[in-house]
Amino acid sequence: MNHCKTLACRNFGLSDKKYYLLQETDPSRPGLVCRECGAFPPLLDNRALLEEVFRTKQQDSANLAACSNHDCSSFGKPVLTHRELYHAFGYSGEKQRYRCKECQSTFVDKWSNANPKLEIQQRLLGLVFTGHAVREICRKLAINPKTFYDHLAQIALRCRNKLAAVDARFVQLCDSTPLAATIAPLQPNSKNGVNWLATGDANFGYVLQQSLNYSADEDKPVTFSATQKHSRLMPDDFVAPSEVPAPTPQVLLDKVNAKYSDVLSRQNVEDPFTKAIDVNYPAVGSLVRPQYTTYAHFMRLVEATAHWETVTLYLPQEPLLRSAVVSVFKDRMLGKSCHPVYVVQNAYWHKPDESAPVDIMLLSWWRDRWAFTKSGEGNKAICHLGRETDNERHWLECASTEQLERYQSRFHQCFKSVIDEPRRRLRPGGLLPLLDIYRAWNNLCHQDSNGITPAQALGLARKPYSLADLLS
Numbered sequence: 001m002n003h004c005k006t007l008a009c010r011n012f013g014l015s016d017k018k019y020y021l022l023q024e025t026d027p028s029r030p031g032l033v034c035r036e037c038g039a040f041p042p043l044l045d046n047r048a049l050l051e052e053v054f055r056t057k058q059q060d061s062a063n064l065a066a067c068s069n070h071d072c073s074s075f076g077k078p079v080l081t082h083r084e085l086y087h088a089f090g091y092s093g094e095k096q097r098y099r100c101k102e103c104q105s106t107f108v109d110k111w112s113n114a115n116p117k118l119e120i121q122q123r124l125l126g127l128v129f130t131g132h133a134v135r136e137i138c139r140k141l142a143i144n145p146k147t148f149y150d151h152l153a154q155i156a157l158r159c160r161n162k163l164a165a166v167d168a169r170f171v172q173l174c175d176s177t178p179l180a181a182t183i184a185p186l187q188p189n190s191k192n193g194v195n196w197l198a199t200g201d202a203n204f205g206y207v208l209q210q211s212l213n214y215s216a217d218e219d220k221p222v223t224f225s226a227t228q229k230h231s232r233l234m235p236d237d238f239v240a241p242s243e244v245p246a247p248t249p250q251v252l253l254d255k256v257n258a259k260y261s262d263v264l265s266r267q268n269v270e271d272p273f274t275k276a277i278d279v280n281y282p283a284v285g286s287l288v289r290p291q292y293t294t295y296a297h298f299m300r301l302v303e304a305t306a307h308w309e310t311v312t313l314y315l316p317q318e319p320l321l322r323s324a325v326v327s328v329f330k331d332r333m334l335g336k337s338c339h340p341v342y343v344v345q346n347a348y349w350h351k352p353d354e355s356a357p358v359d360i361m362l363l364s365w366w367r368d369r370w371a372f373t374k375s376g377e378g379n380k381a382i383c384h385l386g387r388e389t390d391n392e393r394h395w396l397e398c399a400s401t402e403q404l405e406r407y408q409s410r411f412h413q414c415f416k417s418v419i420d421e422p423r424r425r426l427r428p429g430g431l432l433p434l435l436d437i438y439r440a441w442n443n444l445c446h447q448d449s450n451g452i453t454p455a456q457a458l459g460l461a462r463k464p465y466s467l468a469d470l471l472s
C-alpha cells in the first residue's frame with residue numbers, strides 16, 4: 001500500500017523504491033516523498049494491515065457455521081455463502097449438521113434450530129428499539145445487566161446469520177448499484193476516539209459493511225513502545241487543542257476549503273488523530289489507527305465486488321477514505337472502472353436545476369477538481385477522484401451520501417440512552433452487538449414512507465421482516 005496516491009502522477013500505484021526518497025530527518029516518523037510529484041504518501045505497515053483485515057473478518061463471521069479445520073482450504077468459509085463446499089449431513093438434535101467436502105470434518109449449525117428464547121428476546125429488542133435505558137429494561141424483564149448484554153450478544157449472532165445470506169445476494173445481484181460510505185463517531189458525546197465507518201447502497205440505504213477502529217480484545221500499547229510492531233494500535237498520547245475550533249463556514253466553497261486546511265494541519269493526512277484533539281481513551285480494549293481499519297474495510301469491499309463491472313462510491317470529503325479507496329482499487333482506478341466521488345451539500349439541497357451553471361475549481365495542494373452548482377437555496381459540490389471530466393452534471397444529480405448519513409444518525413437517536421449510559425461511554429465494546437442488530441433491522445425491517453425496506457427495494461426480500469422473523 002506504500003506508493004504515490006496522486007492519480008495524475010506517473011508514479012501512482014508504483015511501489016518500487018527507486019521512485020521515492022525516504023525522508024529520515026525525523027526517525028520516529030519516516031516518510032516517502034514521490035520523486036515525480038512531490039507528494040508524501042504516509043507509510044503503512046502492510047503486515048499490520050493484514051492483521052486488521054483478519055481481525056475484522058473474524059468479528060463479522062466467526063460465529064457462522066463453517067469448516068473449523070485450520071489446515072483446510074475451506075476453513076472459515078461460511079456455509080451460507082459457500083454452499084458448494086459442504087454437504088448437509090443429518091441432524092444433531094434439532095440442529096443441521098454439515099460435512100466439509102474438502103477435509104470431511106463435520107460441524108453443527110448452531111443457529112438452525114428454533115430460538116428457545118424468542119419471547120423474551122423479542123420483548124427485550126422491542127424495548128431497546130423504543131429508546132428505553134438498560135436499567136429500565138432490566139427492571140421490566142426482571143433480569144440483571146449481565147443477562148441483558150448476554151441476550152443482546154445472542155440476538156446479534158442470529159441477526160448476523162440472517163443477514164449473511166442476504167448480503168451474499170446483494171453482492172451477487174446488485175452489481176450496478178452505486179455505493180456510499182460515511183464515517184461518524186460511534187458515541188458522539190463520549191469523544192472516545194471510536195469512529196464508525198459504514199458502506200452500503202447509496203439509493204435505498206442497504207448497509208453492507210461496517211467497521212470500528214476499536215479492538216475490544218487487545219490491550220492499548222504503552223506509549224514509549226509505539227514502534228513498528230505496535231503500529232496498528234493507537235497509544236494514549238493525544239495532544240489537547242489549545243484553542244476553540246473555528247465555526248464551520250456556511251458557504252459551501254469555504255466549507256470545502258476549511259476542510260482542506262484542517263486536513264493539512266494533521267501530521268499524517270490519513271489519520272485525523274494526528275493533530276490537537278480531545279480523546280477520552282476507552283477504559284478497556286485498544287483504539288486502532290483509523291487508516292488500518294479503513295484500508296481493511298475497503299479491501300474487504302474489493303473482495304466482495306471482484307466480479308462487478310464498475311464500482312461507484314460516494315464519499316464525504318475525507319482523505320482517509322480517499323487514500324484507502326484509490327489504493328485498494330488501484331487496478332480499477334487505472335482501468336477507469338472505479339468512480340470514487342466526494343460529495344458535499346448544504347441542508348437546503350433538494351435536486352439540481354438544469355439551467356444553473358456548474359463552476360469548476362481546482363482546490364488545495366492536490367488540485368482536486370471540484371464542480372459546484374446551486375438550485376434555489378441549495379448548494380452542492382462533487383469531486384470525481386479519478387479526475388473524470390465532462391460528466392459533472394450526472395454526478396451532481398446522482399452522488400449522495402444521505403442514506404448512509406441517515407442510517408448513522410438514526411442509530412444515535414434511537415439508542416441514545418444505551419449509547420450515552422455513563423458506564424458505556426468508555427466501554428464501546430458493549431455496543432458491538434447492537435450495531436449488528438441495527439444493521440439487520442435497517443436492511444430487513446425498517447420501512448420507508450411507502451412501506452418498503454432496503455432489501456425489498458433491491459429485490460433481495462419479498463416482504464419486511466418483523467422482529468420475530470429476525471430472531472426466529
Ligand SMILES: [Zn+2]
Binds near residue numbers: 009034036037
Ligand atoms: Zn507522485
Ligand SMILES: [Zn+2]
Binds near residue numbers: 067073074103
Ligand atoms: Zn474443511
